[in-house]
Amino acid sequence: MTQPRYDVIAIGNAIVDVIAPVTHDxxxxxxxxxxxxxxxxDERAVDLYAKMGQATEISGGAAANTLAGATMLGLKTAFIGQVADDQLGEIYRHDLTAVGVDFDTPARAxxxxxxxxxVLVDPDGERTMNTSLGASQFLPAEAIDDELIGSTRVLFLEGYxxxxxEPREAMKRAIKVARAAGVQVAFATCADFCVHMHGKDFRAMIDDGLIDILFVNEEEAGILEGSDPDAAxxxxxxxxxxxxxxxxxxxxIAARGNxxxxxxxxxxxxxxxxxxxxDLFAAGFLSGYCRDASLEESLVRGAVAAGEVISHWGARPEADLQAMVAKRLG
Incomplete structure (x- = not known):
């Protein structure tokens, strides 16, 4: 059997993170x-940005963050997302491809x-996120390359x-192509408001057997299933x-069958x-999953990657993740 060209291809928001410390007040x-x-x-984005004080700008977006971490952990990855034909779009593309992620989606004029x-980070390290989607919300279904989708082991979709x-239809098309090509579909619910707004859609995809791997936190799981997290x-x-x-x-925790x-x-x-x-937990987990590691090892990889990224500003790893994982696994 021919090996897929990519380990993970992700579809997600192309977002530049602007990160600054703030007080509780x-x-x-x-x-x-x-x-x-x-x-x-856009109006609120301009107003809030002006009040934030000194900030750090880092290319982000949940799926792209996952790909950056997965690439640093040795996976071959590609990104499908929409930037504008502007300076931030150029910066975003450069940042992502410099990490080693293939990103060929044309910019939108x-x-x-x-x-x-x-991203407002308080003294407790908690982040309060205010997103202006800009061009990313206009990813067209035509951006989905059937041959590209069929060339990966895992298609990773961002709930945001x-x-x-428009991008919802693009992802639906990508799922259809992936199912026909025997590609595994991974889905991350991403946030509680995503589940509140689209939980019925997410549940329908699960019921229709369209999701092979689900990434969720305990709050999102509880909302999705209408129960406490363990039961969910x-x-x-x-x-x-x-x-x-x-x-x-x-x-x-992870479950695969029994x-x-x-x-x-x-x-x-x-x-x-x-x-x-x-995002980085998913990256670490996928780095194990795509190499047929055990659930336990895949979870450890996820924990290591997540631990590294919360130890500094920004959602992209700064240390050698492969070395950290190797040391942790002994």
Whole structure:
């Protein structure tokens, strides 16, 4: 059997993260609940950006963060997402391809601008995310290359991108192509508001057998199944071939059929920024899954990658993940 060209191809928002520290008082004054994630319009994005103070700009987006980590862990990856034909779009493409992720989706001419996420990090390391989707919400179905989708082992889909109609149709088409080509479909619910808004769609995809790997945190699982997280996990495990549920300070668990595995979080000297923790956990897990590692090893890889990214600002790893994983696995 011919080996796929790619290990993981992901479809997601092309977003530049603008990260800045803020006080609890700032969040209260701006009426932003700590840890919340919301979509904002261009006017609010400009207003909030002006109030943030000194910031760090890093190319991000949940699926792209996952690909960056997976690539650093040795996987061959590609990204499908929409940037604008502007300076931020050029920066975004350069940042992603410099890591080793293939990204050939043509830029979109005209307005709106390349998307951005204003990430406000409080003294507890909790991030409050305010996203202006910009061009990313106009990814067309025509951007889906059937041959490209068929050339990967795993197609990874970002739940955030399910909200805008155009990229939702693009992902539906990609799923159809993937199923026909025997490609595994992985789906990350990404945030509680995504599940509140589109839980019925997510559940329908599960019921229709369209999702092979589900990445979810315990809150999202509870919302999706309408129960406590433990019961939700077991319910999902009956209907999805592989479920991975992160549990914050309690680590993560995975289920594949009757098989169960769990992992504790990696020790971190100081949590500086939780941005990207779930994205990098998925990266680490996939780095094991795509190399036919056990559930236990895949979870450990996820924990190591997540632990590294929360130890510094930004959602992209700064240390040698492969060396960290090798040391942890002994």
């Amino acid at each position: 700032f969040l209260v004054a701006e009426e932003l609940p700590a840890g919340s994630m919301r979509l904002i319009d 005209g307005d709106p601008h390349t998307g951005r996420c204003l 991108l399910w909200d805008p109609a 996990f077991e319910s999902l495990a009956k209907d999805v071939p592989l479920v991975v549920m992160t549990r914050g300070a309690d680590g993560a 098989e169960r595995a769990k992992v504790s979080p990696e020790p971190v000297a100081q949590v500086k920024d939780l941005t990207g923790a779930g």
